Amino acid sequence: xxxxxxxxxxxxxxxxxxxxxxxxxxxxxxxxxxxxxxxxxxxxxxxxxxxxxxxxxxxxxxxxxxxxxxxxxxxxxxxxxxxxxxxxxxxxxxxxxxxxxxxxxxxxxxxxxxxxxxxxxxxxxxxxxxxxxxxxxxxxxxxxxxxxxxxxxxxxxxxxxxxxxxxxxxxxxxxxxxxxxxxxxxxxxxxxxxxxxxxxxxxxxxxxxxxxxxxxxxxxxxxxxxxxxxxxxxxxxxxxxxxxxxxxxxxxxxxxxxxxxxxxxxxxxxxxxxxxxxxxxxxxxxxxxxxxxxxxxxxxxxxxxxxxxxxxxxxxxxxxxxxxxxxxxxxxxxxxxxxxxxxxxxxxxxxxxxxxxxxxxxxxxxxxxxxxxxxxxxxxxxxxxxxxxxxxxxxxxxxxxxxxxxxxxxxxxxxxxxx
Numbered sequence: 001x002x003x004x005x006x007x008x009x010x011x012x013x014x015x016x017x018x019x020x021x022x023x024x025x026x027x028x029x030x031x032x033x034x035x036x037x038x039x040x041x042x043x044x045x046x047x048x049x050x051x052x053x054x055x056x057x058x059x060x061x062x063x064x065x066x067x068x069x070x071x072x073x074x075x076x077x078x079x080x081x082x083x084x085x086x087x088x089x090x091x092x093x094x095x096x097x098x099x100x101x102x103x104x105x106x107x108x109x110x111x112x113x114x115x116x117x118x119x120x121x122x123x124x125x126x127x128x129x130x131x132x133x134x135x136x137x138x139x140x141x142x143x144x145x146x147x148x149x150x151x152x153x154x155x156x157x158x159x160x161x162x163x164x165x166x167x168x169x170x171x172x173x174x175x176x177x178x179x180x181x182x183x184x185x186x187x188x189x190x191x192x193x194x195x196x197x198x199x200x201x202x203x204x205x206x207x208x209x210x211x212x213x214x215x216x217x218x219x220x221x222x223x224x225x226x227x228x229x230x231x232x233x234x235x236x237x238x239x240x241x242x243x244x245x246x247x248x249x250x251x252x253x254x255x256x257x258x259x260x261x262x263x264x265x266x267x268x269x270x271x272x273x274x275x276x277x278x279x280x281x282x283x284x285x286x287x288x289x290x291x292x293x294x295x296x297x298x299x300x301x302x303x304x305x306x307x308x309x310x311x312x313x314x315x316x317x318x319x320x321x322x323x324x325x326x327x328x329x330x331x332x333x334x335x336x337x338x339x340x341x342x343x344x345x346x347x348x349x350x351x352x353x354x355x356x357x358x359x360x361x362x363x364x365x366x367x368x369x370x371x372x373x374x375x376x377x378x379x380x381x382x383x384x385x386x387x388x389x390x391x392x393x394x395x396x397x398x399x400x401x402x403x404x405x406x407x408x409x410x411x412x413x414x415x416x417x418x419x
Contacts, residue, residue: 024055025270028082030073030096032089033065033219036241037255041088041108041134044259045266052267063092065192065219074099084266087131089215090116090165097129104269104276107131108262109255111165111213113281122281130276132262133283136213136238138172140251140287142180145208145236148249148307155182156206156233158198158224160189160216169212169238195220199227211237211247218242232299240290244315248301249291253284294318 027049031038042060049056059080063069074096077085085105087093093107097118108131113119120126122133145155157173159166170186177184185206187198195217202209211217211224218237225246228235237243240252261282268274291303292315308314 024057025084026057026059026080026082027084027086027266028059028077028080029061029086029088030070030077030092031060031062032070032092033215034062035215035218037213037218037239038088038109040241040255041259041262042086044256044261045086045108045263046259048260048263049266052263052271054267054270065215067091067095070095071099084269086262086266090163091215093118093129093131094164097127101128103128105129105131106262106266106269106276108258109134109213111135112168115168116164119281124277125279125281126277128276130265130279130281132258132265133281134213134239134253134255134258135283136169136253137251137287138169138212138238139176139179141236141238142173142176142182142210144249144251144289144307145210146180146182148301148303149208149234152207153181153183154185154206156185156187156199156202156209157212158187158189158195158202158209158217159212159214160191162190163214163216166212166214166217169214173210173212189216192216192220196223196227199224203227203231203233206233208248209233209235211235211242213238221245229298234296234299234301240288240313243290243292243295244318246295246318247292248296248299249289249303249307249311251287251289253287258284288312291315292318 029042031042046056046058059077059082061073061076063073070092073092077096078100082103085096085100085103087096087105087107088109090107090110093105093110093113094116096105097107105128107113107118107129110116110118110131110133112135113125113129113131113133114122118125118129118131142155145152155177157170159170161167174184185202187201189195189198199209209224209228211221217224218239221237221242222245224235227233228246234248235246237247237250238252239255240250241255243250243252261284265274265279265282268279269276289307289311290313291308291311293303293308294316295318296303298318
């Protein structure tokens with residue numbers, strides 16, 4: 001009987017494509033913010049490891065662009081004792097590398113790992129950290145703007161000066177602008193809350209706006225799209241997903257392929273015993289031209305035929321974002337700018353960004369200053385599609401006390417007007 005059972009189990013294992021006795025691995029993921037490009041990198045990473053036959057258990061964490069939360073996540077990862085850590089985006093990679101010294105770390109979606117002090121050099125990282133860079137072709141991207149808008153003279157750029165990845169890109173943009181004949185006008189923000197004001201400061205001063213792969217800026221892309229549409233100023237994001245959401249054109253890497261590339265590096269570490277110290281940082285060299293002719297028409301821009309002919313992807317149907325959210329009374333089933341298809345969607349990993357004058361037409365929270373928050377009560381049921389603000393956009397009203405894990409997002413001072 002024991003022999004037959006073993007044979008049966010072996011057959012089942014074989015049928016599902018697994019190898020009996022295969023070693024299982026644990027990978028902890030520290031992602032800085034919820035964003036489609038970063039999500040694609042993670043998806044590519046996981047799918048590549050699965051295709052290579054590795055059995056992996058993942059502990060996934062997302063800081064939602066909150067630096068104190070990044071530190072908390074790293075402390076959790078230390079307790080998880082994974083076989084490998086994947087750090088997604090520069091801020092998460094920096095804090096992970098500072099804290100964890102005895103576990104292999106791979107980063108992805110990092111612009112300049114040397115400048116970020118993650119590695120000694122791209123060729124010889126020298127410690128327990130290596131990975132893949134998403135440095136975009138800034139010079140070629142500005143040249144594309146010149147080709148599309150040959151009469152343009154002033155180009156705005158919005159960025160967070162506290163992100164080292166953005167500082168690197170801005171310096172590259174300064175050089176590229178000088179070579180292309182543009183005057184670069186900079187608008188700086190300290191966080192996501194200041195992105196709209198930074199974009200508005202460029203109105204009347206620029207012919208187009210270039211957006212680097214800045215976590216704060218891209219996380220608040222809807223606010224910039226609103227400024228763009230209101231004032232007919234074309235925007236040129238530096239990555240593909242943002243162009244799909246609302247941008248004129250881009251020469252971009254594939255974040256999905258970048259994730260797969262990082263997955264192959266992880267397999268060499270987990271299966272073959274490779275050391276990050278001797279694994280050169282890898283990059284992509286093939287770029288895709290993506291154009292959004294529907295968005296371009298909204299801002300009065302004509303994409304030249306020569307550019308359109310080279311495009312690997314053309315977006316011809318596009319709904320202006322941000323989409324309308326719920327009004328102060330009644331319920332809404334509109335497409336939501338945060339990624340949910342309706343108010344009945346799960347809010348356990350969604351982040352809402354509010355300003356005193358909300359760009360989505362939502363009622364402002366009872367606080368004069370902008371705040372970020374996320375419903376982090378993962379054990380609570382999804383928010384029902386009830387009237388607004390009769391139901392708080394969370395697992396339960398903030399004042400009910402049934403959900404206590406609000407910190408460190410602290411949405412706004414608790415008020416009976418929002419319970």
